[in-house]
Amino acid sequence: MSSHTGFVYHEKFLEHDTGAGHPENAERLKAIVNRLKECGLWKQLQHLIIDEAEQNWLLRVHTNEHLKYLKQACKQNLRTVDQGDTQVSAESYNAAILAAGGAITATDAVMSGLLKNAFCAVRPPGHHAERDKAMGFCLLNNAAICARYAQVKSGAERIAILDWDVHHGNGTQHIFYDDKSVLYISTHQFPFYPGTGSRGERGVGNGEGYTLNIPMFAGSGEIEFLEVFKEQIIPSLNNFCPDLLIISAGFDAHKDDPLGNLQLTEDSFGIFTELLMDTCENLCGGRIVSVLEGGYNMKALSASVEAHIRTLIS
Numbered sequence: 001m002s003s004h005t006g007f008v009y010h011e012k013f014l015e016h017d018t019g020a021g022h023p024e025n026a027e028r029l030k031a032i033v034n035r036l037k038e039c040g041l042w043k044q045l046q047h048l049i050i051d052e053a054e055q056n057w058l059l060r061v062h063t064n065e066h067l068k069y070l071k072q073a074c075k076q077n078l079r080t081v082d083q084g085d086t087q088v089s090a091e092s093y094n095a096a097i098l099a100a101g102g103a104i105t106a107t108d109a110v111m112s113g114l115l116k117n118a119f120c121a122v123r124p125p126g127h128h129a130e131r132d133k134a135m136g137f138c139l140l141n142n143a144a145i146c147a148r149y150a151q152v153k154s155g156a157e158r159i160a161i162l163d164w165d166v167h168h169g170n171g172t173q174h175i176f177y178d179d180k181s182v183l184y185i186s187t188h189q190f191p192f193y194p195g196t197g198s199r200g201e202r203g204v205g206n207g208e209g210y211t212l213n214i215p216m217f218a219g220s221g222e223i224e225f226l227e228v229f230k231e232q233i234i235p236s237l238n239n240f241c242p243d244l245l246i247i248s249a250g251f252d253a254h255k256d257d258p259l260g261n262l263q264l265t266e267d268s269f270g271i272f273t274e275l276l277m278d279t280c281e282n283l284c285g286g287r288i289v290s291v292l293e294g295g296y297n298m299k300a301l302s303a304s305v306e307a308h309i310r311t312l313i314s
């Protein structure tokens, strides 16, 4: 049975090798793929054929120096590309540009009306990557690249990015901080890594008011999140009226995640997905591109992705 939901995955993403014991590893995607096959959703998804992102799309978000640095670091087998936790291997740059390219393909399919929504099971993740900086396991900011692509290629004016990863997406905030055409909304544990994301960070210049940070205390769960959706996220999306919603879909706010201290369950992600789909239906015909960010407990991650996709496909 076919559906209106696209899916992006490629074995090349497994070749981004972060070294022994690293939480952001290839097993994450293997767990997702296995789970989707086991539960039968795999056969219902529209599997997109993807290619590496063209340099010009990467340059809409990142500096040429950043791209050169990453490429060189992989070529020279430097292991670390930031202060410590962002590891690379020889194939990491190629995996990263394929991840960005996959997200672009999904955006294209959704913006053209070929598909209604899509999930991108990609790695390396992206939301900590700033214009000129790799950080927090992230090399290229996939969600930001999709946003710019949708604006330039598909003529979308306003893009909303909702980031429910347990960590604040400092990179995405940084890239669009002075830009009123991209609304960045983030729920995250706070105070927590990477330290940014306080309520007072609201954007600057033309972008003032177009960054909405919703810090959550450690221990917060579905009840607190549902209140935030009702009181802040949905009204803010309705106000902004996006042409496309991008979800920076990290699943490390799950209660079993080893890196975070929030209390969501896999079902929570299904409920949030439904709320967003209902909201977007009226605003932009339900156009949603969801891009994987964090999530480090294999069982929690794969169950959460299943709940998310089961709802997207419905």
Ligand SMILES: [Zn+2]
Pocket (backbone or CB within 6 Å): 165, 166, 167, 250, 252, 293, 294, 295
């Ligand atoms: Zn995270």
